[in-house]
Amino acid sequence: xxxxxxxxxxxxxxxxxxxxxxxxxxxxxxxxxxxxxxxxxxxxxxxxxxxxxxxxxxxxxxxxxxxxxxxxxxxxxxxxxxxxxxxxxxxxxxxxxxxxxxxxxxxxxxxxxxxxxxxxxxxxxxxxxxxxxxxxxxxxxxxxxxxxxxxxxxxxxxxxxxxxxxxxxxxxxxxxxxxxxxxxxxxxxxxxxxxxxxxxxxxxxxxxxxxxxxxxxxxxxxxxxxxxxxxxxxxxxxxxxxxxxxxxxxxxxxxxxxxxxxxxxxxxxxxxxxxxxxxxxxxxxxxxxxxxxxxxxxxxxxxxxxxxxxxxxxxxxxxxxxxxxxxxxxxxxxxxxxxxxxxxxxxxxxxxxxxxxxxxxxxxxxxxxxxxxxxxxxxxxxxxxxxxxxxxxxxxxxxxxxxxxxxxxxxxxxxxxxxxxxxxxxxxxxxxxxxxxxxxxxxxxxxxxxxxxxxxxxxxxx
Numbered sequence: 530x531x532x533x534x535x536x537x538x539x540x541x542x543x544x545x546x547x548x549x550x551x552x553x554x555x556x557x558x559x560x561x562x563x564x565x566x567x568x569x570x571x572x573x574x575x576x577x578x579x580x581x582x583x584x585x586x587x588x589x590x591x592x593x594x595x596x597x598x599x600x601x602x603x604x605x606x607x608x609x610x611x612x613x614x615x616x617x618x619x620x621x622x623x624x625x626x627x628x629x630x631x632x633x634x635x636x637x638x639x640x641x642x643x644x645x646x647x648x649x650x651x652x653x654x655x656x657x658x659x660x661x662x663x664x665x666x667x668x669x670x671x672x673x674x675x676x677x678x679x680x681x682x683x684x685x686x687x688x689x690x691x692x693x694x695x696x697x698x699x700x701x702x703x704x705x706x707x708x709x710x711x712x713x714x715x716x717x718x719x720x721x722x723x724x725x726x727x728x729x730x731x732x733x734x735x736x737x738x739x740x741x742x743x744x745x746x747x748x749x750x751x752x753x754x755x756x757x758x759x760x761x762x763x764x765x766x767x768x769x770x771x772x773x774x775x776x777x778x779x780x781x782x783x784x785x786x787x788x789x790x791x792x793x794x795x796x797x798x799x800x801x802x803x804x805x806x807x808x809x810x811x812x813x814x815x816x817x818x819x820x821x822x823x824x825x826x827x828x829x830x831x832x833x834x835x836x837x838x839x840x841x842x843x844x845x846x847x848x849x850x851x852x853x854x855x856x857x858x859x860x861x862x863x864x865x866x867x868x869x870x871x872x873x874x875x876x877x878x879x880x881x882x883x884x885x886x887x888x889x890x891x892x893x894x895x896x897x898x899x900x901x902x903x904x905x906x907x908x909x910x911x912x913x914x915x916x917x918x919x920x921x922x923x924x925x926x927x928x929x930x931x932x933x934x935x936x937x938x939x940x941x942x943x944x945x946x947x948x949x950x951x952x953x954x955x956x957x958x959x960x961x962x963x964x965x966x967x968x969x970x971x972x973x974x975x976x977x978x979x980x981x982x983x984x985x986x987x988x989x990x991x
Contacts, residue, residue: 563693566748567705572646572676573621574695574703574742577630577653577667579638580614618696618741619643619667620750622680622780626651626672629776630740631755632658632665643669646703657783659790661921663755664771666783678742681749683772683860684846686710686728694732694754694768696741708732708768715769726856727769728752734768743770750776774860781862793858793884794914796827798924799851802839810839811875817841818848822924824914826888832880834871841877842870858884887914896960898935903967903974903991904943908933909960912948920946923982929957931978942987944980951977 617634621627628643635641641653651669658665669675690710698704712729730743734757743752752770782790799818800806807815817839823830834840840848843857844867861867861884869880893910900906909929910916916930917923931938931947949957952966953975967974976987 563705563707566693566744566746567695569748570678570693570742570744571695571703571705573678574646575619575621575628576644576697576703577617577619577628577634577740578614578642578644579617579635580640581638616697616700616737617739618737618754620740620742620753621675621677622666622750622776623677624673624675626653626669626675627780627783628653628667628669629753629779630665630667631753632660632663634740635665635667636660641667643667645675657779657787657790659779662771662775662779662790664753664775664779664790666779668783678744678748678750680773680777681745681747681751683728683751683774686713686745686751686772688713691746692730692732692751693744694730694734694738694741695744696734696738696754698733698735698737700737706733711767726772726775726852727755728772730768730770732768738768749773772860775856778860778862789919791863791886792855792918793861793863794827794887794918795829795855795858796824796914796924797829797834798822799840799854801850810837812839812872816847816849817872818851818854824924826890826914828883828885829869829880832882834869834880834882835873837873839872840869841872843867887918889913889915894960895932896964897933898964898967902964903970904935904938904941906933906935907931907938907943908935909949909963911959922946922948926979927958928979929960929963941989942985943976943978946980947985948979949976950979950984951975 615634617630619628619630622629635655636658638655643651643653651672653667653669655665656668688710692708692710694706694708696704708731710728711731715727715729732743734754738754741754742750743754745751750773752772753776754768754770756769757767779790798821800821802810802812802815802817802819804815806819810819819839820834820836823836840854842848843854846857848854848857857867863884863886865884866881867884869882870877871880891911891913893913893916895908895910898904898907910932912926912928912930920930926948929949931943931945931949934943934945949963951957952963953970955962955966957963957966970991973988973990978985978987
């Protein structure tokens with residue numbers, strides 16, 4: 530009997546036990562395996578293959594390596610079209626085929642193919658994209674009843690939470706990596722064109738993970754993997770994701786049929802309050818964003834805020850930089866109000882600020898030069914808040930902006946967003962000033978433009 534009991538116990542130890550696998554519901558269950566969570570979330574993460582046509586130089590210009598001569602003579606090297614392929618990931622946000630990815634993966638693409646985990650393939654098109662945020666919304670053609678991930682409130686995410694990154698690194702196929710949220714409120718420019726407000730994670734993120742999902746332990750999407758900070762080209766434990774709250778604004782505007790992402794207009798400039806600035810403002814510690822500029826009609830100025838005031842919170846969350854302020858404005862959306870806490874003369878006060886779109890005042894007064902004029906089809910407009918927002922120009926510039934370089938402008942050195950300051954020594958204050966100055970030009974044209982805060986001289990012969 531004793532021998533039979535021993536054999537029974539050995540059988541129980543050696544034979545595998547097959548239990549029903551369920552999605553973990555507490556920390557103890559999660560510590561055993563991520564498999565049920567992956568099984569639930571992975572079908573909503575897709576691989577994206579995109580093609581775009583780019584113009585490449587057929588030969589090098591002798592002035593290409595010198596910034597001065599490149600701006601002076603322009604890019605005169607001939608170009609030819611070339612197909613450029615990109616590989617990335619995306620996340621399905623709805624059963625009818627809306628997908629979020631990074632702009633640098635699908636922006637300007639002419640052909641986009643999306644492959645699901647179950648190997649189904651769909652053609653897709655970008656319905657809303659924004660290079661500055663590095664986000665884009667795709668719509669899959671003829672898609673229905675797809676698996677998708679729900680969005681989580683980004684304000685509930687905490688440092689130390691367990692997360693999974695799901696994507697297609699290096700094109701090897703769908704891959705899952707685990708880590709934690711390492712930091713919040715990482716603001717500024719991280720890499721490429723992405724600017725703003727990010728979550729930091731140590732979950733390995735590599736090329737091809739861009740646009741993939743960063744999910745929490747409840748299976749919801751908390752961020753879109755966007756970039757890594759690396760010297761070697763691989764993941765070194767510092768990855769960045771765009772919070773789901775920003776994604777929510779994109780999908781809302783895409784469903785509303787907007788062709789361009791709309792941000793609320795602040796009409797103000799600001800800077801982070803460091804220890805030196807805090808002392809000059811009479812504050813006992815660093816922190817907050819000091820208002821340094823206010824445009825006429827700014828919603829912040831309309832409620833009584835002024836230059837020198839220090840904004841310390843928005844909707845109850847700390848604000849320590851202009852990027853953080855813009856983030857909280859953006860996720861609130863146009864038409865909402867946000868509660869701003871500001872400090873003036875050592876006293877704190879709350880303000881309810883309406884989120885409005887950038888106004889078209891003064892009017893753009895757009896003009897397009899004719900085919901028989903010096904710079905055919907050059908398109909110009911007055912600078913106003915809407916133009917500033919569209920071209921992401923510094924606050925408070927005045928003058929005339931280049932909306933389209935036309936047939937010859939790009940070859941002569943003009944760029945979109947350039948501010949025209951002078952033509953042949955004549956100050957330019959309106960699009961009609963520019964047209965008149967070009968019309969009066971004789972054998973040569975000398976143009977002074979402001980680009981990135983710097984003055985650039987362009988010269989060419991007629």
